[in-house]
Amino acid sequence: AQSVTQLGSHVSVSEGALVLLRCNYSSSVPPYLFWYVQYPNQGLQLLLKYTSAATLVKGINGFEAEFKKSETSFHLTKPSAHMSDAAEYFCAVSESKVLGTYKYIFGTGTRLKVLA
Amino acid sequence: DAGVTQSPTHLIKTRGQQVTLRCSPKSGHDTVSWYQQALGQGPQFIFQYYEEEERQRGNFPDRFSGHQFPNYSSELNVNALLLGDSALYLCASSLSGTDEKLFFGSGTQLSVL
Numbered sequence: 001a002q003s004v005t006q007l008g009s010h011v012s013v014s015e016g017a018l019v020l021l022r023c024n025y026s027s028s029v030p031p032y033l034f035w036y037v038q039y040p041n042q043g044l045q046l047l048l049k050y051t052s053a054a055t056l057v058k059g060i061n062g063f064e065a066e067f068k069k070s071e072t073s074f075h076l077t078k079p080s081a082h083m084s085d086a087a088e089y090f091c092a093v094s095e096s097k098v099l100g101t102y103k104y105i106f107g108t109g110t111r112l113k114v115l116a
Numbered sequence: 117d118a119g120v121t122q123s124p125t126h127l128i129k130t131r132g133q134q135v136t137l138r139c140s141p142k143s144g145h146d147t148v149s150w151y152q153q154a155l156g157q158g159p160q161f162i163f164q165y166y167e168e169e170e171r172q173r174g175n176f177p178d179r180f181s182g183h184q185f186p187n188y189s190s191e192l193n194v195n196a197l198l199l200g201d202s203a204l205y206l207c208a209s210s211l212s213g214t215d216e217k218l219f220f221g222s223g224t225q226l227s228v229l
Binding site: 004036041042043044045046049090092102103104105106107108109 | 120158174208210221222
């Protein structure tokens with residue numbers, strides 16, 4: 001079965017500093033990978049997705065992620081943190097067991113805190 | 117264009133009771149998935165509905181059941197509630213035959229006392 005591991009349940013960065021959130025996956029086949037963001041009392045919003053077209057994926061709000069097959073990683077980065085980036089971030093892998101259907105396997109999440 | 121809507125937003129039940137949660141998918145979507153998000157955890161897949169049938173199911177007991185209607189809306193039913201069922205229940209919709217990108221609702225916060 002596929003799985004996702006997010007290293008660091010809490011990450012703190014200063015405003016303007018680099019954001020790096022780590023995600024490693026296990027998959028026996030080329031995966032679809034996703035990063036979602038969840039603000040308090042809200043659902044999940046898609047930041048970006050990897051579907052094998054390009055290893056560097058650009059998403060919304062200045063975030064990007066790089067797929068590294070050799071490291072089975074899909075880390076999320078943003079060059080300069082903003083106060084509004086404070087939220088919980090989830091990495092997910094898509095698993096297809098029935099033709100044409102997908103279910104997502106989520107990591108346990110990383111809570112990002114941005115310090116003024 | 118309305119996104120995924122869920123009702124109610126909050127619900128309080130007692131152990132042993134039954135609960136029904138509702139979801140309307142994003143316009144144009146035909147597939148609905150349900151996830152359970154316990155406090156401090158990532159969402160866990162419950163099941164997925166397409167063409168009014170359950171297509172895939174996660175590791176949840178039979179107390180969890182669902183339904184999809186002809187207009188693609190969906191219900192999640194949980195019987196014989198346990199304290200451990202307290203969680204945020206998220207509905208996600210997608211369009212079959214595409215890259216299956218999921219759009220999530222804001223969820224229903226269920227508290228079991």
